[in-house]
Amino acid sequence: MEDEIWLSKKLPPEYILDPPKEEKIVDLLFQNMKDIRSDIHSHVVANMIKIMAITVENRNFLHEDAIAENMNILKDSLLDYLFGRE
Numbered sequence: 001m002e003d004e005i006w007l008s009k010k011l012p013p014e015y016i017l018d019p020p021k022e023e024k025i026v027d028l029l030f031q032n033m034k035d036i037r038s039d040i041h042s043h044v045v046a047n048m049i050k051i052m053a054i055t056v057e058n059r060n061f062l063h064e065d066a067i068a069e070n071m072n073i074l075k076d077s078l079l080d081y082l083f084g085r086e
Helices: 002-010 019-031 042-057 064-083
Strands: none
Touching (some): 019 042, 042 064
16 A cells, blocks of 8 residues: 555656556456466566566666666566466
8 A cells, every 4th residue: 555655646646546447457458368377466577567667767766777677577477467478
């Protein structure tokens, strides 16, 4: 909940965080993705995406020269989770 409060302060005023709506959207995406694992936990995916957003938003606290590689690793990890790659 703490991260949602922080995130909501960073978003434009017209955007409203709506976790149930976001979960429905993620579920719809999962239903239409080919070769996705059947045991995906939508909250894990949502957290991974939020971690990526928080990373970009707070890049001034990180080593700038490593952020691109960090984001690639996070992306690959998310794709591995979604598609069961090892």
